Amino acid sequence: MKKILYFMAGCIVFFASCKPDKGLVENTKYEKIAVGDPKYSYLKILNLSPNSPVVNFYLNGAKFSTKQSTTGIENAGYTYNQVFPDFGYAVATPGSQTLTGKVIPTATADPSLEVFSATINPAPGKYYTLVPSGLYDATTKKIPSFVTVEDTRPALDSTKIFIRLLNVISGGPSTTLIRGTTVADPKIISNVGVNTVSDWAEISSPGGGPTTTLGVLFIDAGTNTPIGSTVTFTGLTKGRAYTLYIRGIWGATGTNAPTLSFYTSFY
CATH class of the missing domain: 2.60.40 (Immunoglobulin-like)
Structure with a gap:
């Protein structure tokens, strides 16, 4: 069976009225994405930098990785040997982009500090695992290296x-x-x-x-x-x-x- 990926294209949720037979109406738009749709690239991020702080990842400044917060304030992210997403791939726009990693803002040490940056250039319809790697440098406060792996099915x-x-x-x-x-x-x-x-x-x-x-x-x-x-x-x-x-x-x-x-x- 062909597998389909879904992502939220927009979200409008509203109450129709206060009549008893009316409830919450959802008008969320979704786009069906067939496997390998060339409109998108498909990314997984695997943090393999030993001693890395807890970070979240951004594409061109916009937050890309997601992990549920327990407080309403960003207090969760990805440290050494953690992967985003856990299963499957996240959808991204093809072409040259800047991938960065920043320490979560609730961290005790170096909150919101950018500790990783790399240029990626994912091709349309292709799958990649992006791997920040190398021992985290506590002096420069940087993840020192990066590997891009093309994932061919x-x-x-x-x-x-x-x-x-x-x-x-x-x-x-x-x-x-x-x-x-x-x-x-x-x-x-x-x-x-x-x-x-x-x-x-x-x-x-x-x-x-x-x-x-x-x-x-x-x-x-x-x-x-x-x-x-x-x-x-x-x-x-x-x-x-x-x-x-x-x-x-x-x-x-x-x-x-x-x-x-x-x-x-x-x-």
Whole structure:
């Protein structure tokens, strides 16, 4: 079934009258957007800057990312390893634009400070993941780097899952992904350099029912040695495509240690 995206084009809500048989009338206009409609570009933002403050993102000065406030004042945003939107993509105008990140105004330190800026140029009808990255610099108060990933939809199949690998380890090596628990197990994706993404790989026998579990090990492609322990992803739905990404700082421990995570790219 063709999936449709919706966004609010305008909103007028009014009371018709005070008669008992009259209630709240909504006259909100929506536009149906077919997948890949070239009138728009489709964006996801993944904050992979370790130690990043909580920020919200703006396109040409207008707020783009959204997270519900609990106070009526903007007090929520996106920190390290958080993605907007959680599922799917947000609609944007194609062409050259400035993407910025600002600390939320209720933060104790540096409220409303701009800590990130990059120029993007999304093409009509295409999908992108925008990745602020690199260790947040507490002296300059800047997120130092940025990666743009074009998200090309694979030919989905309801009996399979599709994965790719994005490598954003600060200072790290090229990485290979293995399905299993040892370096002798089958390689799924090989030799993905830092700040690059692999092609899609299909898992044609994921097992289980509609959802499945996938255990993977990521290794240093140059030395053939594991980077961390086996990671098991549960609840993966067949017929969807997932981006696995390796993040963190090479050589770090704790919350900034190299780690593998994922988000849903297409469904």
